[in-house]
Amino acid sequence: MDMIKREIERNKNSIYCGDLFKKYPEHFPMWVFLEMIPFGRMVSFYKFCGERYHSDIMRDRHFLLKTCKEIRNAAAHSSCILNELRPGSKMYNSRYSVMKELAKIEGISKAVRTKRMSNARVQQIVTLLYTHNQIVTSSGVHKEARVLLQKFSERMVKNIHYYEKNDLIMANFCFLKMVIDSWYEA
Template sequence: MRKKKLNYEEQIEDLKRRGITFNDFTEEEALHYLKYNNNLFKLSSYRKNYNKQLYNKAQYIHLDFGELVDLATIDMYLRRIILQMALDIEHFAKVALLRRISTSPLEDGYAIVSDYINSLAPTQLGHLQSELKRNAQSPYCHNAYQKYKDDMPVWVFIEIISFGSFISFYKYCAERFKTNDCESGNKALERDDKRMLDNFYLMLSVKQVRNASAHNNCILNDLKDKTLIARKQTSWVLNREIAKLGTGSTSRIKKISNIRISQILSCFLVYHRVVTSEEVSRKIALTLHTWVNRLYQKHDFSKNLVIKTTFNLFKSSIDNWFPIL
């Protein structure tokens, strides 16, 4: 059934019917906000973080319009940070991969690309070929593609594929290195191979939360949702590192069972593991700590344990993985 389109005055009345109060904003200020700063569909999605009254499921408990606005703002800042972090992760993962290939006497930089392409299933191969043809039309990739399309070296290939395709190639390389290193008995490199594979699983989560952020989707609007699938998809490395923060097992399981929380923390963790530039890391650390300071600037969310404990976990992870020295 289609819902009736509401004018702005009706939107305010609809929020009031849902038990949402207007203590921080007057109704006139809220109306102006909905007209010029956000929209009801997006803003009201944050109500999923709140409980409803026991005997009146149509109304929410302890939910003020100002808290919805605050969450929308905090979310907006986080999306911007995640986009920057994802760019850095992609760049430094490529740097590390090229370093590994450049120092390996078994790799010439060409065979690893052709072997990867030949390993793809027909559907995957078709997807990659379509992607390369699309990127060949870009003024930023066209010349490189035309010059190397018949025999592409790895340093060109990774620059003209998407982040998603790079992650797939990254996994192929890690498994290839692992096979070679197991045969040679090089334990140090085997540990590097395992770290690469661990980073691959973390980067899968980064890709998803990066895509959501790039499309300006809300990412902090459903922190109560918990699924077994989300818990199973969470990297064991993330689970281990969260445990090191002092998070109890019950609380940890609850948090990683929310796909949004798990993916955001995965982004934080893989950045900590992959980015090797002290200057770049320090800049993102300062940005993250500024964001943490913004979390409780206007509301302490003391009446909402879901939000409070989630924000505390984000703060703990940032304090530990991104210390400001």
């Protein structure tokens, strides 16, 4: 609990959260609490709520959010996300819910799903895309994500001939394009 208090205290003079801290110095509403804590702490809090209310859905989503946190941190710190695409680098098994949704995509066999999702980076990207579809409820946000992801999908294969001698890049780009095109169709 002291760690959470310290994290919230750090926001006292923040240009982003300072006014909220001043407005609610002692007892702030839940939305303010969620604004004040780091994303990783929010994921832990979500898990706590899932356990407290015996919610299997929340517990499952907690693991999805943890995966999202990993790729979010990599992106935030300018890590090279697509620098290693070989199969077999995953740290844990993909969530059943993600694999079940992937199984619905025409043209992706079980063998391909298993192989592509055995790469930690691809697993994180696909899990992020799946989680967005499951958790975000705003149709406007979904529409904007669809537009941006379709542009990304097109950009990914725009010069695919550059990689024609690299089967690993070709296979992963094609897999990700199929996922994006299926889950975020125009």
